[in-house]
Amino acid sequence: MRLLWRPAALLAATVLLTACPDKKPATETPDAGSAAETPLRKAPAFNADSAYQFTAKQVSFGPRVPNTPAHVNCGDWISSKFRALGLQVQEQPFTAMAFDGKQLRGRNIIARFAPQAARRVALFAHWDTRPFADKDKTKPNAPLDGANDGASGVAVALEIARQLAAQPDSLTPAVGVDIILFDAEDYGYDSSTQANLENKLAGAGVESWCLGSQYWAKNLVPAGYKAEYGILFDMVGAKGARFSREELSRQQANDVVGKLWYNASRLGYSDYFIAQDMPGITDDHVFTNQAGVRTVDLIDHVPYGDEFFPAYHHTTQDNMSIIDRNTLKAVGQTVLQTLYQE
16 A cells, blocks of 8 residues: 655644644544443454464465465465355456566455345455565565565454354344455555656556455446445554544545444544544555445554654564554454444
């Protein structure tokens, strides 16, 4: 993913926010204990140990770079896990040209819980890893484990699926859930680190990032797919993660932002889901929104000095040492609760 709006835009937004302290943000929800508050419904307990193991299993295959055996083997494992849980699984193979001219063999993985349900919520993530740690000061050409940037989002989705599948019919949520995992998200051109390279997709009307979600948005699976809203998991498992309210998410699905942040607050996770608005980024939610699924991007995206992503981002430091069960729990439990509140 990459930043859409530069720091100057963030400064302007901060001025606007602080200039009107008497006005509440649109995402604010009722105070705890108010008459308007809906009781928290009983939701399954998200198992952070299980999500951690799902993360580690993906990393054990090696970097999941398209056109490599590790990528194929991990994709096969993900599909098999969803099938073992009883979800309806469909794969969407595709070929796409990367910014460097390589033809990438990718596949999106779609797993459906309660496919008969009319009302549906989509959970999105990407399962590939970036092929080069271009922000790494010592190993910029090395592939990376992608423990957080890729594996953590898939792991949270898998654990949510496991919890849903374990419930008797009388204790499942009132919505069906579609888990849609995109491929070739992280094989993009970063002008800040790769200025010496040519972006062969420039001027072709194709974004170099998010190749799998771009393909899915133009070739929906299931055909004619519709959902009430979507939640994108991206970098959702690192120690000290903080999830801000990203610009495009607020523009396209502000009510869903409100639900998530409100539920997180009631569950005690406000240290993770912070009340801060941030600039927009190019991520898979750009294209799911274009496809008609109003989507919120849950991503660790706050100012880190002059950067807007954590220090491990697109470096070899993105390994299991940064993964934290508490962060996985905060995200997974909040999303499970949101599903059960529908």
